Amino acid sequence: MAKQPTNKQPKLLTRVVKGLGHWLGPETPTGKAFVAAEKGMTKAFDKLGRSERYLDLVGGALNRALRVRKAYVEAQENWLHLLRLPTSTEMDDLREEVRDVKNQIEALSSQLELVVDAFEKSRRDAEGVEVVRTNANGSASTDRPS
DSSP states (O other): OOOOOOOOOHHHHHHHHHHHHHHTTTTTTHHHHHHHHHEEEHHHHHHTTTOOHHHHHHHHHHHHHHHHHHHHHHHHHHHHHHOOOOOOHHHHHHHHHHHHHHHHHHHHHHHHHHHHHHHHHHHHHHHHHOOOOOOOOOOEEOOOOO
């Protein structure tokens, strides 16, 4: 069976990717400009990343941002304490404790199932076993243990 040609246009994403590839191709003027800009930015960011002044500036800004965040969380928790409501930290601690208790309950449940199974097996064995004894006259008799 021969395939009939279809006149369907490619999907939108396919057309966009092909157009972008053509637009940024290394032989097109836009592609050449893109490659030059990428090389220049890579060189500038490499130089910036090695600058002590820049690293100190970014490190200081990050440190200040973290301190501000900590102060905000502390203020929020103080307000919640004032209103006698649980804080997010307390809720996280409570969630962790509940998870630990759940894990302990699952472990105890598994252990209890094993103990119950062993107890039932020993009870069945005790009830179902017939002890074979020989009488004084030499004939066999069966007695159940009491």
